[in-house]
Amino acid sequence: MSAQATSWLKLRVEVDPHNREAVANFLFELGCCGCEERESELVAYFPEARSVPDVRREVAAYLTRLPALGLGRSRILAVERVEARDWNAEWRKHFKPVWVSPEIAVKPSWVPLQARQDVLVIEVDPKQAFGTGAHETTQLMLRLLEAYVRGGEAVLDVGTGTGILAIAAVRLGAKRAVALDKDEVAAEAAQENVEKNGVSPRVHVFAGELDALSPDARFDLILANLDKRTILQLLDRLGGLLVQNGLLMLSGILVEELHRVEGAVGTASRKQKKKRVEQGEWAALVLKKKGGKMSKRRLAAIDVGTNTALLLVADVSPEGEI
Ligand SMILES: C[S@@+](CC[C@H](N)C(=O)[O-])C[C@H]1O[C@@H](n2cnc3c(N)ncnc32)[C@H](O)[C@@H]1O
Structure with missing residues (x-):
């Protein structure tokens, strides 16, 4: 296994319901490894090798094109480096059990979930990987x-x-x-x-x-x-x-x-x-x-x-x- 990253690049973008998915998709295409959806913003994490000015420039260029695509305006709120351990702490704070259907639920191991016997409960601790079941x-x-x-x-x-x-x-x-x-x-x-x-x-x-x-x-x-x-x-x-x-x-x-x-x-x-x-x-x-x-x-x-x-x-x- 490779050495764990010591830092991440954290980007916060203001979004509205009309452009949220398009922006999130763009961020993944740009190499984002995980994206947290908050009420009116997306918080995306990029590998430490990415430079702050490069990510800022590429994201800003994309956001300026949104109105022409018929999507709402969006803007960068912040781009900063964060310690890698913040990542896990962030996920732990925001990752809640998710009911995907009446028969399937996904939950973090540290949260108890009451479910019928016939429900498929998948336990996932995402760490730095995509796939909490929320997306x-x-x-x-x-x-x-x-x-x-x-x-x-x-x-x-x-x-x-x-x-x-x-x-x-x-x-x-x-x-x-x-x-x-x-x-x-x-x-x-x-x-x-x-x-x-x-x-x-x-x-x-x-x-x-x-x-x-x-x-x-x-x-x-x-x-x-x-x-x-x-x-x-x-x-x-x-x-x-x-x-x-x-x-x-x-x-x-x-x-x-x-x-x-x-x-x-x-x-x-x-x-x-x-x-x-x-x-x-x-x-x-x-x-x-x-x-x-x-x-x-x-x-x-x-x-x-x-x-x-x-x-x-x-x-x-x-x-x-x-
Ligand atoms: C959107 S996530 C999907 C995770 C999970 N399967 C889910 O459905 O929630 C995409 C994953 O694909 C991996 N990935 C992207 N391109 C790949 C490739 N060419 N070969 C193998 N893995 C790839 C990424 O590292 C990332 O973990």
């Missing part, structure tokens, strides 16, 4: 897992963060999961969470990227809650890692950017795009790998907290062309 992109994936895991699947979780999705998948019945993250600190947190949830025999966590997988590795279900740019980069390789009829679940995509991803899998449609924009900000895609022609698409709305996100189920073809 809509994670919630979408958890809801999808609830809907799609049948039992017995081999799962790949790309960008596992805290390990939350891999843990949920096996606790919902998947046979085994490989959970990887390019960030060593996240992989370390994921390993601890996997052990805490008693699933370590079935979840293999490692720090690395797709190229570290064996060339023969194939999965029934691949989970990727990343950002649009990374998804576009990895799409072909993810398709190649799926078995025939396997499912690829993608999250971390803003509805306004979804056409880019759909375009890459050949499923874009004006009508659907319009409907999506009307119904919510975040989208998740479920793609099914299938030989032969593209088959019928189904569009359904699922509620995620106060947002409604959309779920597009599409069959893609031919093999290897996801």
Whole structure:
């Protein structure tokens, strides 16, 4: 494992409900490792290697473009260096149990939660990793897992963060999961969470990227809650890692950017795009790998907290062309 960071760059940005998600998404694309949502601001943390003037300049340049995109004005409140231990203290203060659905809750280990026996309670201590269950992109994936895991699947979780999705998948019945993250600190947190949830025999966590997988590795279900740019980069390789009829679940995509991803899998449609924009900000895609022609698409709305996100189920073809 690499040495732990001794400091972080902390950025506070004033946001309103109309631009909150767009700004958060931009911050993740810029390399932010974690983003706390407060009432009218976002608090984002960047690795210590990032310089204060660079982050200030890039964020300011983005914020000036918001009005032209039809989004509300936003401004930087502060950019500063903080000691790394502040990070954990901040999370501990703000991380509360989250009910993702009536059947799934996520909680930090230090907070008790009263829940029925049949509720899946996932314990996550995020440390410096993404994946507390509070973010809509994670919630979408958890809801999808609830809907799609049948039992017995081999799962790949790309960008596992805290390990939350891999843990949920096996606790919902998947046979085994490989959970990887390019960030060593996240992989370390994921390993601890996997052990805490008693699933370590079935979840293999490692720090690395797709190229570290064996060339023969194939999965029934691949989970990727990343950002649009990374998804576009990895799409072909993810398709190649799926078995025939396997499912690829993608999250971390803003509805306004979804056409880019759909375009890459050949499923874009004006009508659907319009409907999506009307119904919510975040989208998740479920793609099914299938030989032969593209088959019928189904569009359904699922509620995620106060947002409604959309779920597009599409069959893609031919093999290897996801
Ligand atoms: C948005 S977080 C998702 C965490 C968790 N899976 C969830 O759904 O809450 C994305 C994670 O992907 C990791 N990541 C980004 N690009 C990656 C890549 N090419 N390979 C592996 N991990 C990657 C990041 O380090 C980060 O931990």
